[in-house]
Amino acid sequence: MANAFVGVDFYDVDSLLSEEERAVRDTVRAWVEEHLMPIIGDAYIEGEFPKQLIPGMADLGFFGANLPEEYGCAGLNNVSYGLIMQELERGDSGIRSFASVQGALVMYPIFAFGSEEQKKHWLPRLASGEEIGCFGLTEPDYGSNPGGMITTAKETTDGWLLNGAKMWITNGSQATVSIIWAKTGAIDDTKSIRGFIVPASTKGYTAKDQKGKLSLRASDTSEIVLQDCLVPKDAILPKSGGIKSPLMCLTQARYGIAWGGIGAAMACYDEALSYSKERIMFGKPIGQTQLQQSRLAEMLTEITKAQLLTLQLGRLKDRGTMTPDQVSLAKRNNINMACEAAREARRLLGANGILAEYHSMRHMANLESVYTYEGTHDMHTLILGQAVTGLPAF
Amino acid sequence: MKIAVCIKRVPDMDLRFAIGAGGKALDPVGLKFDIADFDGYAVEAGLRLVESHGSGEVVVVSIGPTAVQETLRKALGMGAHRAIHLDAAEVPFDGMSIATALAAELKEGGYDLVLFGRMATDSANQTVGPMAAHLMGLPCVTAISKLDIANGRGTAERQLEGATETMEFPMPAVVTIDEGLGRPRLPSLKGIMAAKKKPLEVKPAQLGAANLTVDVIAFPPDRPPGRIIGEGADAVPELIRLLQTEAKVL
Numbered sequence: 356m357a358n359a360f361v362g363v364d365f366y367d368v369d370s371l372l373s374e375e376e377r378a379v380r381d382t383v384r385a386w387v388e389e390h391l392m393p394i395i396g397d398a399y400i401e402g403e404f405p406k407q408l409i410p411g412m413a414d415l416g417f418f419g420a421n422l423p424e425e426y427g428c429a430g431l432n433n434v435s436y437g438l439i440m441q442e443l444e445r446g447d448s449g450i451r452s453f454a455s456v457q458g459a460l461v462m463y464p465i466f467a468f469g470s471e472e473q474k475k476h477w478l479p480r481l482a483s484g485e486e487i488g489c490f491g492l493t494e495p496d497y498g499s500n501p502g503g504m505i506t507t508a509k510e511t512t513d514g515w516l517l518n519g520a521k522m523w524i525t526n527g528s529q530a531t532v533s534i535i536w537a538k539t540g541a542i543d544d545t546k547s548i549r550g551f552i553v554p555a556s557t558k559g560y561t562a563k564d565q566k567g568k569l570s571l572r573a574s575d576t577s578e579i580v581l582q583d584c585l586v587p588k589d590a591i592l593p594k595s596g597g598i599k600s601p602l603m604c605l606t607q608a609r610y611g612i613a614w615g616g617i618g619a620a621m622a623c624y625d626e627a628l629s630y631s632k633e634r635i636m637f638g639k640p641i642g643q644t645q646l647q648q649s650r651l652a653e654m655l656t657e658i659t660k661a662q663l664l665t666l667q668l669g670r671l672k673d674r675g676t677m678t679p680d681q682v683s684l685a686k687r688n689n690i691n692m693a694c695e696a697a698r699e700a701r702r703l704l705g706a707n708g709i710l711a712e713y714h715s716m717r718h719m720a721n722l723e724s725v726y727t728y729e730g731t732h733d734m735h736t737l738i739l740g741q742a743v744t745g746l747p748a749f
Numbered sequence: 750m751k752i753a754v755c756i757k758r759v760p761d762m763d764l765r766f767a768i769g770a771g772g773k774a775l776d777p778v779g780l781k782f783d784i785a786d787f788d789g790y791a792v793e794a795g796l797r798l799v800e801s802h803g804s805g806e807v808v809v810v811s812i813g814p815t816a817v818q819e820t821l822r823k824a825l826g827m828g829a830h831r832a833i834h835l836d837a838a839e840v841p842f843d844g845m846s847i848a849t850a851l852a853a854e855l856k857e858g859g860y861d862l863v864l865f866g867r868m869a870t871d872s873a874n875q876t877v878g879p880m881a882a883h884l885m886g887l888p889c890v891t892a893i894s895k896l897d898i899a900n901g902r903g904t905a906e907r908q909l910e911g912a913t914e915t916m917e918f919p920m921p922a923v924v925t926i927d928e929g930l931g932r933p934r935l936p937s938l939k940g941i942m943a944a945k946k947k948p949l950e951v952k953p954a955q956l957g958a959a960n961l962t963v964d965v966i967a968f969p970p971d972r973p974p975g976r977i978i979g980e981g982a983d984a985v986p987e988l989i990r991l992l993q994t995e996a997k998v999l
């Protein structure tokens with residue numbers, strides 16, 4: 356068996372972390388090594404999310420770990436939260452996606468936009484994994500432009516009547532509760548977008564797996580249909596208002612994803628490095644050739660840059676000054692970097708690189724989803740373009 | 750039930766390590782430190798005993814420089830109730846010196862059980878537990894793989910070559926722990942946060958005289974390279990001759 360993963364730390368970035376941050380990272384790293392790595396290859400091939408891992412993740416406090424203790428969460432700072440995402444994605448982007456959705460896209464909106472009763476009811480249950488959540492924003496015809504959504508919520512005497520369809524929803528089929536975004540006013544009024552807590556057992560709510568994925572196969576991605584789905588009046592998230600509310604959730608999730616990209620890239624670099632030292636071709640290790648050293652040097656450089664940039668992003672978030680544009684830069688850079696690292700690692704591994712027994716190709720395929728979701732790479736380019744020129748190009 | 754667990758901060762010996770310039774110690778550069786493996790099992794054993802008992806406390810104790818506080822906090826993160834740091838600039842190699850300091854701290858502490866790992870994974874002396882037991886005048890069972898406490902008496906199992914030995918002992922007692930009692934749990938994220946608020950007492954270590962010193966640490970010599978005598982059936986007679994005359998295994 357390969358040696359336990361020890362991370363990549365060429366610039367002693369560890370010395371910039373507190374003892375507590377390192378302890379959090381070490382717990383998640385050890386958990387991934389022990390519980391995720393042995394099963395992830397098979398889960399990926401089977402196309403199944405490994406549900407059996409949920410209780411263990413919940414017991415250790417992986418869900419919504421940066422939310423306060425009074426709601427059953429760990430109350431960690433944002434750097435520690437980022438390190439959790441990094442380590443989970445070192446294992447698999449699908450597992451990190453599960454935790455991102457549960458924490459940043461379900462628990463966070465309840466925390467930020469929910470009433471005190473909603474917080475007290477839902478957050479401890481989501482932290483403990485008793486309830487599994489999903490986040491329904493994207494629709495078949497509205498991806499990069501979610502403000503165009505056509506799902507509606509009409510207020511009636513009995514509550515809110517939801518109608519519409521959501522697509523590409525992570526955790527959709529296994530979720531017991533869904534955060535659904537819908538327009539409460541005119542169809543061109545993005546200010547009327549509100550969030551609703553919709554239990555999956557609600558009449559008129561159906562979720563079905565999206566089949567045929569070649570990426571994020573160990574994650575559940577579903578289509579959700581809402582047909583005259585009636586929820587009580589208090590299902591609305593009272594403090595949500597306008598498209599900026601779901602976008603605030605995405606900022607939280609993207610922040611974690613930026614960290615996750617480092618994890619996936621480290622996994623690929625680590626695999627490529629050890630393979631390059633062991634694989635003998637033409638009488639010497641391939642790691643002793645200039646071509647492969649160039650691959651490794653490039654990966655190491657990009658990982659190190661991403662580590663420093665993302666740690667600073669975390670420090671800004673902990674200070675309360677982080678901007679969404681800064682998150683766009685990190686998500687865009689890190690996921691693109693991870694895509695490149697995964698592809699180069701896969702190539703370095705020769706034919707072995709296409710096997711599920713190794714990890715690089717799984718990461719490579721997964722990262723194509725991560726490149727697309729939470730704002731495509733292109734969209735983040737346009738966000739940065741707008742940020743510096745003041746001129747929107749989308 | 751009141752349980753003390755003595756833990757040592759050691760370098761992770763699975764990672765690549767180098768011998769320092771003086772040849773008497775490991776080069777500290779690049780080493781990653783953690784609770785010694787068997788000591789982690791001892792913490793787990795202590796926590797399980799207190800949990801199954803429904804009450805009591807687990808006190809973790811470590812000797813060394815300030816850095817051992819990180820290791821103590823890891824055990825607090827796993828669930829230990831409080832920690833004692835016996836401050837010493839260095840951890841002596843002589844087990845008796847260490848055992849003296851631990852016995853001085855633990856003797857009057859009112860502990861029902863004092864747990865140790867079977868050995869520290871760096872120095873591998875296997876001496877500190879039994880020596881501390883002797884100094885405290887307590888019975889000592891070593892390298893156990895199962896432990897039950899009932900009616901003020903302990904029952905422990907030890908794995909012998911091809912057999913299992915079951916022993917009974919009165920309490921208080923010293924027990925050293927092998928693997929088998931249950932893998933050490935990971936500190937949960939809430940545990941890590943809680944550890945910062947748990948008591949951690951710092952006292953000077955009253956080390957005993959150190960009579961042993963390390964003379965030199967060396968890696969084993971490289972194995973001589975293999976030799977290819979020939980290929981195919983033609984090489985067999987020569988191979989047999991060499992196995993008889995040179996390797997002397999036939």
Ligand SMILES: Cc1cc2nc3c(=O)[nH]c(=O)nc-3n(C[C@H](O)[C@H](O)[C@H](O)COP(=O)(O)OP(=O)(O)OC[C@H]3O[C@@H](n4cnc5c(N)ncnc54)[C@H](O)[C@@H]3O)c2cc1C
Binds near residue numbers: 496727729
């Ligand atoms: C595995 C997976 C899981 C997902 N999970 C969730 C989830 O849990 N919840 C959720 O709500 N959504 C989820 N999504 C949806 C995801 O957020 C969308 O796929 C994403 O926003 C892109 O939308 P789209 O697929 O409709 O692509 P489109 O918006 O159709 O984009 C297609 C292409 O056009 C480009 N493009 C779009 N607009 C412009 C422009 N103005 N200028 C230049 N180029 C442009 C894009 O960059 C992209 O390359 C998930 C997606 C995937 C793949």
Ligand SMILES: Cc1cc2nc3c(=O)[nH]c(=O)nc-3n(C[C@H](O)[C@H](O)[C@H](O)COP(=O)(O)OP(=O)(O)OC[C@H]3O[C@@H](n4cnc5c(N)ncnc54)[C@H](O)[C@@H]3O)c2cc1C
Binds near residue numbers: 647702704705709
């Ligand atoms: C799906 C599939 C089908 C195949 N079908 C067949 C088949 O039908 N028949 C058959 O005979 N073979 C087949 N192959 C084998 C294929 O030809 C080999 O995989 C290929 O030659 C590479 O060899 P390798 O996998 O051992 O990689 P390696 O030779 O170990 O190479 C590993 C890495 O090192 C690099 N490298 C190697 N040498 C050097 C050097 N000197 N300097 C710098 N870099 C170097 C390589 O470019 C690669 O990136 C198949 C492979 C696959 C994946």
